[in-house]
Amino acid sequence: MTQLITDEIRTWIGRAEQPIRFEVSRRDIVKYSLATEQCDEKYLRGDEAPPMFLFGADRPPTAIQDLGPDGLRQDPLLPDLPLKRVMAGGVKQRHFHPIRPGDVLLIARSITDIYEKHGSSGALIFVVYNISVTTEDGVLVMQQTQSRIVR
Amino acid sequence: MSKLKTLQIGDKLPEREHYATNVSLFLYNAAIWNPHRIHYDERYTTEVEQHPGVIIDGPLQGDWLTQVVINWLGDDGQLVEFEYSNRRASMLGETLTAGGTVTTIDGNSVTLDIFIRNEAGDITSPGSAIVQMNS
Numbered sequence: 001m002t003q004l005i006t007d008e009i010r011t012w013i014g015r016a017e018q019p020i021r022f023e024v025s026r027r028d029i030v031k032y033s034l035a036t037e038q039c040d041e042k043y044l045r046g047d048e049a050p051p052m053f054l055f056g057a058d059r060p061p062t063a064i065q066d067l068g069p070d071g072l073r074q075d076p077l078l079p080d081l082p083l084k085r086v087m088a089g090g091v092k093q094r095h096f097h098p099i100r101p102g103d104v105l106l107i108a109r110s111i112t113d114i115y116e117k118h119g120s121s122g123a124l125i126f127v128v129y130n131i132s133v134t135t136e137d138g139v140l141v142m143q144q145t146q147s148r149i150v151r
Numbered sequence: 152m153s154k155l156k157t158l159q160i161g162d163k164l165p166e167r168e169h170y171a172t173n174v175s176l177f178l179y180n181a182a183i184w185n186p187h188r189i190h191y192d193e194r195y196t197t198e199v200e201q202h203p204g205v206i207i208d209g210p211l212q213g214d215w216l217t218q219v220v221i222n223w224l225g226d227d228g229q230l231v232e233f234e235y236s237n238r239r240a241s242m243l244g245e246t247l248t249a250g251g252t253v254t255t256i257d258g259n260s261v262t263l264d265i266f267i268r269n270e271a272g273d274i275t276s277p278g279s280a281i282v283q284m285n286s
């Protein structure tokens with residue numbers, strides 16, 4: 001069986017990005033809550049963000065001309081892999097404080113693991129990220145482990 | 152009376168069906184600024200990425216998993232931690248059901264198995280959650 005993950009790819013484990021500054025707005029919470037068909041009024045009013053509100057906030061919005069043929073931007077925290085088609089894998093997330101309008105958060109992302117699996121549907125590469133969300137004062141708000149599947 | 156006082160291992164959470172549409176997927180992906188074409192461009196999705204159809208975002212299903220817990224909890228506690236794994240892709244047109252079961256009760260800390268199930272009855276996204284319940 002061919003090994004997909006090279007030593008060079010393994011050097012990406014441990015790499016991190018500069019934290020992204022994210023200002024939480026009530027309007028963004030409301031849009032997210034409506035799109036996900038929340039039932040709780042505190043989310044629909046935008047008083048508090050639903051748990052998955054920050055999904056994707058670790059990646060900055062990108063100019064249209066910088067998007068690839070799949071619609072995605074070239075992720076500076078994704079090594080050049082022998083497989084190219086990316087899908088969301090899983091999430092593990094712990095909350096320490098609610099997220100509310102007006103909060104200013106720092107979202108930091110790093111790669112914690114890269115591994116491959118070979119199954120009946122072919123080879124898959126898993127890239128695992130740690131995403132840490134803090135206030136500007138360093139108070140931990142949320143901790144997330146997120147995997148991306150490349151096939 | 153608080154929900155915790157009557158809670159038992161094996162209790163089922165009320166299930167909720169979700170039926171994503173082109174419009175709901177568009178709104179979700181706009182809300183999280185996700186331009187990946189597999190969520191709105193059927194021809195690209197089937198011909199280039201070779202999926203059977205437009206893909207329902209895994210994180211959207213993750214959100215539905217959190218909702219099945221939060222809506223059951225109401226004002227009786229807080230969702231503290233959850234995890235899920237998207238084991239199988241689901242396509243636009245599928246009705247997906249979110250549900251869960253109480254697995255452990257340790258004081259005010261309650262653990263749940265949660266799931267997304269497709270129309271064939273297969274669990275496509277299993278997961279778990281920890282909630283802290285009010286006394």
